[in-house]
Amino acid sequence: MAKGKLLLGLDIGSSSVKMCLLKDVRNTYEIDLIDREEIPSDAIVEGSILDRSSVSRKIRAMLARNKVRQKQCAIAISGYSVIVKRLRLANMSDEELAMSIKWEVEQHIPYDSNEVVYDTVVLGRSPQQNSMDILLVASKRDAVNDYISVAKDAGLDVKIVDVASFALQNMVETVYGEAGIGDCTGVINIGASVTSMTMMTDGVTAFTRDITIGGNQITEEIQKKLGITREEAENFKTGNVLEGGAMIPREVEDITCQVSEMIANEIKRSISFFYETTGRESIDRLLVCGGVVKNASTLRILEETLGENIVLANPFMNLSYNTRLYSPESLESLALESAVALGLALRRNVE
Numbered sequence: 001m002a003k004g005k006l007l008l009g010l011d012i013g014s015s016s017v018k019m020c021l022l023k024d025v026r027n028t029y030e031i032d033l034i035d036r037e038e039i040p041s042d043a044i045v046e047g048s049i050l051d052r053s054s055v056s057r058k059i060r061a062m063l064a065r066n067k068v069r070q071k072q073c074a075i076a077i078s079g080y081s082v083i084v085k086r087l088r089l090a091n092m093s094d095e096e097l098a099m100s101i102k103w104e105v106e107q108h109i110p111y112d113s114n115e116v117v118y119d120t121v122v123l124g125r126s127p128q129q130n131s132m133d134i135l136l137v138a139s140k141r142d143a144v145n146d147y148i149s150v151a152k153d154a155g156l157d158v159k160i161v162d163v164a165s166f167a168l169q170n171m172v173e174t175v176y177g178e179a180g181i182g183d184c185t186g187v188i189n190i191g192a193s194v195t196s197m198t199m200m201t202d203g204v205t206a207f208t209r210d211i212t213i214g215g216n217q218i219t220e221e222i223q224k225k226l227g228i229t230r231e232e233a234e235n236f237k238t239g240n241v242l243e244g245g246a247m248i249p250r251e252v253e254d255i256t257c258q259v260s261e262m263i264a265n266e267i268k269r270s271i272s273f274f275y276e277t278t279g280r281e282s283i284d285r286l287l288v289c290g291g292v293v294k295n296a297s298t299l300r301i302l303e304e305t306l307g308e309n310i311v312l313a314n315p316f317m318n319l320s321y322n323t324r325l326y327s328p329e330s331l332e333s334l335a336l337e338s339a340v341a342l343g344l345a346l347r348r349n350v351e
């Protein structure tokens with residue numbers, strides 16, 4: 001049976017755009033393209049694309065230098081732009097759900113239902129208890145349209161608008177394999193402005209939440225405390241000091257640790273909520289990714305604060321790759337930031 005062509009995964013992050021294209025090979029995938037390009041820090045702020053042309057120019061440049069022919073893509077929304085709610089409803093057919101969902105949107109989503117786009121995912125049905133669990137996913141129409149437009153301006157054709165946490169789940173399922181019974185796996189992607197968290201039990205979404213904190217908080221605190229520019233603060237934070245440039249001030253490490261603790265505590269609160277609402281007491285495997293966890297101190301603080309079985313996620317694990325273009329080292333340097341892009345690249349055009 002034809003499965004449909006794999007789409008180009010395009011993750012439009014607020015600090016960089018990532019692009020991934022996979023190829024079907026013998027029941028698995030080969031990485032045909034993986035790339036990232038930084039964007040100006042004021043181009044996407046709080047989930048809103050303020051500078052469309054500079055973002056689309058970066059995407060265009062990446063498409064050109066990689067000679068990408070697949071123009072059909074999947075993008076993701078997250079954080080500021082999306083609301084995901086888990087609801088328990090009376091059991092009903094898909095058709096009945098489609099008819100009644102607008103009412104649920106009016107009840108649960110704090111925007112005018114005419115201004116939002118929404119979709120549902122059925123997690124499970126229990127005819128005995130006459131109940132069903134669904135995820136209601138909603139986003140402001142304008143916000144989604146901005147992301148679609150920026151891809152369009154770069155010459156792409158957006159076939160799927162996914163949610164970042166679902167893309168992360170897809171990545172985990174494919175790369176780490178199907179979950180065993182009772183198995184609970186979590187993924188936390190800490191980006192520049194959004195932290196996406198998602199937990200799966202028995203391979204099904206049990207919890208998902210995006211919080212609007214990330215690496216920007218660390219940069220801003222360094223900038224403020226040291227009275228320096230954002231760019232200097234970012235360079236100090238990431239240890240990117242040009243030869244002959246200034247030494248990294250000692251305070252940078254302290255500030256990084258303080259803000260990382262704040263981030264880790266926020267994540268811990270969400271995990272506690274997950275435990276309270278599901279009765280679980282532990283997570284078997286907690287994968288962490290996103291550019292922020294590249295910092296060894298941040299990672300250590302996450303481990304100490306969360307006390308879970310934390311593993312750095314590697315979305316390229318077990319996948320072959322085009323050896324003319326990539327090496328284990330080049331893939332490793334991109335791995336932590338590419339989880340969402342890889343999850344998006346697993347989507348197919350099913351038209």
Ligand SMILES: Nc1ncnc2c1ncn2[C@@H]1O[C@H](COP(=O)(O)OP(=O)(O)OP(=O)(O)O)[C@@H](O)[C@H]1O
Nearest residue numbers: 013014015016191192193194215290291292294295
């Ligand atoms: N070595 C490092 N140490 C500390 N922070 C780092 C390091 N490398 C990258 N970062 C931070 O990681 C963040 C970028 O990560 P990522 O690419 O996952 O974010 P994004 O997808 O652009 O943002 P978002 O999804 O939140 O919009 C930035 O805040 C950057 O400063």
Ligand SMILES: [Mg+2]
Nearest residue numbers: 013014191192
């Ligand atoms: Mg991101």
